[in-house]
Amino acid sequence: MSDVASYSPRTAAWARRRRSFSDGISRLRKDRVAMIGLVVLVGFVIMALIAPWMSPRGGLSAVDSINNPTWHPPSRDFPLGTDHLGRSVAAQFVWGSRVSLLVGFAATVLTITIGSLVGISAGFFGGWTDAVLMRLTDWFLVIPFLPLAIVLAAVLDRSIWNIILVIGVTSWPSTARLIRAQVLTVKTRLYVDRARALGASRPHIVARHILPNVAPLILASVTLAVPIAILTETTLAFLGLADPTQNSWGKTLEEAFGAGAIGRNAWWYHFPAGLGIVAVVLAFTLFGRGLEEILDPRLREEGARR
């Protein structure tokens, strides 16, 4: 009887959530491709976090490298060789992961925040709000993304925060559309109608019924927005629009290109950064797809997959 006494809608909901969470984890565990993505990701995040211990910052300094050979291929002293100023490419790779991941995550937070706010408001309130917000979204969607980002980056001062801002304000529209669509379906479900009939306020409905139901989708789009943000940061840095004092992988590529590494066949200069970007983006995409399949029931087709 005590079980019955402690039984409430809240505990039931939590029990259900716990169940579906552990269910999701075990599904994810079985998804080997997603797990590979996760492992690679965790590896890069750890590398970014322990960069100061892995490679002293002096390795990035041209002044501290004046006694190093220039254009030196990988060797015991320089595991990834040296660049045109004698700086260690390995140090640039390790430190570059910091900026690339930071920009990737921070820009994604911005993208998802704007996208979710716009998407939920448009979907939930409908009517005029929806029309106005969706036209704005359409407007952002039809502007060619890269030129807009380039123009914004060129107009603003070159700093890492402005790059984050540029990526954030240019890449939210698809998230907004996605979330609006989900809100529209959730909104028409019976329990939302019941809650409304019981007199629940709008904030209550949004917070307790809509948000939990679109949260998985938001999470999935986070994992897919990060690689786009990282690629965009790389592109902008490669075009010389990023903060020139921040070592990112895009900047390494730009410097390698500008210093003539390609013409010299100094592959060790540009390959690590390029492969780093490919690996992180791929890992995010693999993990993100896996997560999306678990969180989005429509993509869940048992046995049909792999």
Place this chain on the structure above:
Amino acid sequence: MSRRLIGVGLMAGVLFLGTAVPAVSAQGSTPDDGDRVTLTIGLLQDLSSPNVTVGYLVSDFEVWNLQYASLTDKAAADFETVPGLAESWVASGDGLTYTYTLREGLQWSDGEPLTADDVAYTINRSRDEEWANHYSTVQNLDAVAIDDRTVEITSSVPDPKLPTMDVYIVPEHIYADLSVDELASYDGLDGVASGQYSLTSWRSGQDWTMTKNPNWYGRDNGIDQIVYRVFTNGDAMVAALQAGEIDAAHEVPRSALERLQGDANIETISGEQGSFTELAMNGGAGGIGDGHPALQDLVVREAIAHAIDRQVLFDRVALGTGSVGSVMVPSADPVWTPTLAADETFNFDPARANAMLDEAGYLDTDGDGIREMPDGSDPLNFRYVERSESEPAPAIREFVTQWLSDIGIGTEVQVMDDDQLYEASIAGEYDLFVWAWTPFVDPDPQLSYFTCDQLTTNVDEPGNNDANWCDPKYDELYQQQKVELDRDKRIEIVHEMVKYFHDNATYVVLLEDGDPQAYRTDRFEGWLRQPADTGPVLFSNSSPTYANLTAIEGGSGGGGGLSTGALIVIIVAGLVVIGGIALGVTRSRKTADDRE
């Protein structure tokens, strides 16, 4: 007459696709392209303006050198004054008046006769309207056309530059119709030339074409047109040169020189004509702009000069081209540049720099590694501007910013294109910037830039004084050398000026630049260096190389085959495109299949 030296574009990626892809087309694979013999030159700098009253870049001067003949020309070997439009001249007894006799039958490229009136018109108008590129030459001159072939030029003061006349003679029948305001915004594309070639088309950021002027007085070199192709990446330009799509290249990346030296059909040179790269410090003596107050203190500027290891910049950035920076170079002729003794220069000594700043009261009171003003206010955080078009700029910045940080000075790096930096620099709206000058033969123009007269106090009348420097002693010396007819005495005065300018640490000369150039030897012969043995073949002081070239019969160059370099460049370009498409697809797919 400013003459700025420019490097590589960093906006590479975007524009690069535009230049790299045509590089593999069959364009210009032989010098004899159909009926027209074309000389193709690759470079990294666009024109700023073909308008002779407006432009200021080295590339602009190359256009004018070809399009506009001067009364006198300069010998390729040693800059000696030789006949140009004028075939001869005589000086009056007092040395103030020169009478020039023009060649017979001179014509503009459009068939109009070129007479003494055109000459007098150009000189008088550029004096009256103070055309930036002529003014230091014509300031005290008055020209009178005696008859069609005789022009008399009188100077109000003794003028050591005469009889040399560095004035681009422009067609009166075109320019007379342009008012002062119209001239300021004139595009300069009339195509009427008194020189060897006329500019017939200019596609900004891509290329410009100069077409032979059949009416030019000099030697017919048999080359119908010269195409200048603007590259945004040095590697792409080198690949095009190796593939034979261009015949010569200006500002070849230093890292590629070694590779080109292995090519039997390509000659590489490091052309020296007095160019230098400076770190300019806004000393504020000119009283314009918004420079940091600390830089007005000579001690701070001296400390910065002591913090910079110019030998390292020479070894690591210039890769041994040119020479170690020392003082502002006023002329392409080294006789005008003083050699400083070791104890007269700001040697690399960070400990001393730190001690100087400590003593002067610039202490780091809040412990953030950056010094503050003696009264504890403003930290010594300086804006550091570099050019987006410069190939060595990023490497220079890596070194200089750290050296500054080693003496407790912070930097905030800003990247500007040439037009932005030009405007900021002449307005004094900077703390530090890195740019370069290429001087003329006579030291007067380069020295004139730092006189009080050249300060830009009114944006409609820009001057060249980008150092925000104004000093009565310097101005007085400038006026003295301007009228000193004894060459040795004048050299002495110029040396004193250059030393004085150096001692005031307004410019820290980082490098004396050698311009790496490369040309194919299998298509054209007769490439001339100016001055002989050490100078550049292209973009030299009076561009004598073009009249001396001859196409080699049957010279086809590397033509068809693609070099490895070109191939890699294409592959990279392809990857960028594929990456872009993939990005687009990911984005659009996400929106498409996740929508309900």
